[in-house]
Amino acid sequence: MSNDLKYLSAYSPSVQSQVQQMLAQKTLSKYLLGKYPTSHNISNDKMLRDYVVTLKNHYLKKSAPLSQIKFDDKIHIINNALGLHTYVSRVQGNKLKSKNELRVASLFKNTPDAFLNMIVVHELAHLKEKQHNKAFYQLCQHMMNDYHQVELDLRIYLTQIDAFGTIY
Numbered sequence: 001m002s003n004d005l006k007y008l009s010a011y012s013p014s015v016q017s018q019v020q021q022m023l024a025q026k027t028l029s030k031y032l033l034g035k036y037p038t039s040h041n042i043s044n045d046k047m048l049r050d051y052v053v054t055l056k057n058h059y060l061k062k063s064a065p066l067s068q069i070k071f072d073d074k075i076h077i078i079n080n081a082l083g084l085h086t087y088v089s090r091v092q093g094n095k096l097k098s099k100n101e102l103r104v105a106s107l108f109k110n111t112p113d114a115f116l117n118m119i120v121v122h123e124l125a126h127l128k129e130k131q132h133n134k135a136f137y138q139l140c141q142h143m144m145n146d147y148h149q150v151e152l153d154l155r156i157y158l159t160q161i162d163a164f165g166t167i168y
């Protein structure tokens with residue numbers, strides 16, 4: 001696997017080769033802008049909090065309240081939202097402080113709504129399921145029908161950013 005496809009290592013060879021081809025032909029941005037033409041307007045922590053609380057109240061009303069909801073410049077996307085989660089160790093290592101925080105990498109200030117939605121759904125699902133197991137992904141899909149497709153497209157977008165920069 002080429003390092004260009006590091007965000008897609010869990011996907012099939014056929015998906016990887018399609019993305020590799022788009023990368024080589026420089027058509028990733030066209031693909032992404034065709035599906036997700038515009039960015040959302042959630043640009044600060046207060047707007048993010050409203051966005052998250054609305055989703056949480058709709059799907060996970062009974063789970064514990066979130067003490068802090070914010071964008072975070074220091075979060076590295078791949079460690080926190082894309083399968084190599086630090087949630088468990090963070091909770092174990094600093095139980096009281098970090099238990100009910102929901103942080104979103106600042107990268108998501110300027111993405112299509114679908115990508116922000118997917119990350120927030122992912123983080124909210126961790127309120128109930130700590131591990132990335134079947135129940136976790138079922139909950140994600142319950143909150144967002146096309147969760148898996150959007151996660152793939154987000155990973156394609158990260159591939160685009162690394163190669164050519166942001167497009168929104």
Ligand SMILES: [Zn+2]
Pocket residue numbers: 080081082083085087122126132
């Ligand atoms: Zn996770």
